[in-house]
């Protein structure tokens with residue numbers, strides 16, 4: 001329906017209905033795993049809402065030829081504001097919303113969105129990386145969310161509800177984005193020429209968990225090989241945490257060596273996150289296998305997991321989730337990896353977390 005938007009027909013339909021019934025909300029919170037197309041969708045929605053060729057109360061595909069669409073295509077639309085995490089930063093600073101100290105309330109997203117639209121009937125503001133809003137930044141947004149300028153649409157993009165502040169969730173309409181079906185990931189990998197061979201696309205799609213971001217990361221041949229080597233080690237009950245610590249440390253550090261200058265820590269963190277997520281996906285699959293249930297679509301492509309008791313699988317899933325959360329708190333990565341593997345070893349060998357692990361939580 002919209003060019004480049006795959007796998008989210010129900011969300012497109014939701015917005016078409018909202019526009020045709022004149023019930024478009026002023027603030028949306030897009031939630032869903034990384035790499036499923038939320039940002040792309042927000043961009044397309046903005047373009048469609050602003051397109052000069054749209055009939056009133058209709059949300060069709062943008063025309064791509066009017067002045068509004070042309071400005072949007074080059075990222076220079078005067079009625080669209082986008083904020084995202086600045087390079088090398090871990091939080092969305094308040095100045096992006098209300099200007100710096102010297103220009104408070106004279107600059108920033110909240111100021112811009114309150115101005116009269118330059119081209120059309122409304123302004124659209126997109127806040128990417130909403131997972132990284134500080135309390136101060138989100139407080140600066142509350143007034144705009146509560147009393148939005150007429151016609152304005154704000155779109156916040158995050159991953160999970162747990163990572164949003166309640167003050168934001170309660171003031172926005174939450175739109176969920178599901179993981180992409182493996183066949184969509186496969187087709188996108190070929191279309192975007194990330195891989196050339198259909199067999200490679202198929203394999204990557206099957207371990208992507210429905211995320212193009214993850215599929216693209218795994219397309220790195222070395223990374224794929226590493227993961228195939230590590231997974232059997234991670235998931236056996238004859239768990240050797242010392243050997244795994246050594247192997248995984250090397251695996252994570254390699255990302256740092258290959259990174260562009262200044263990006264080393266980010267690339268290491270991204271790879272460590274991938275490890276926690278892939279391991280978590282594996283244990284979720286083991287949980288389903290243990291209950292004799294079919295795993296959900298997002299896990300369907302992971303290599304089959306041995307059935308596991310619910311207690312063991314749940315404790316292992318928790319352990320991976322907690323490690324991922326700790327990673328966002330910028331815990332020391334080496335210590336985090338070691339603690340995670342120690343906890344996993346206790347869980348997989350003894351069937352439950354040790355007292356030591358419980359105490360640490």
Ligand SMILES: [Zn+2]
Pocket residue numbers: 050051052053062063064065066067068069
């Ligand atoms: Zn247009």
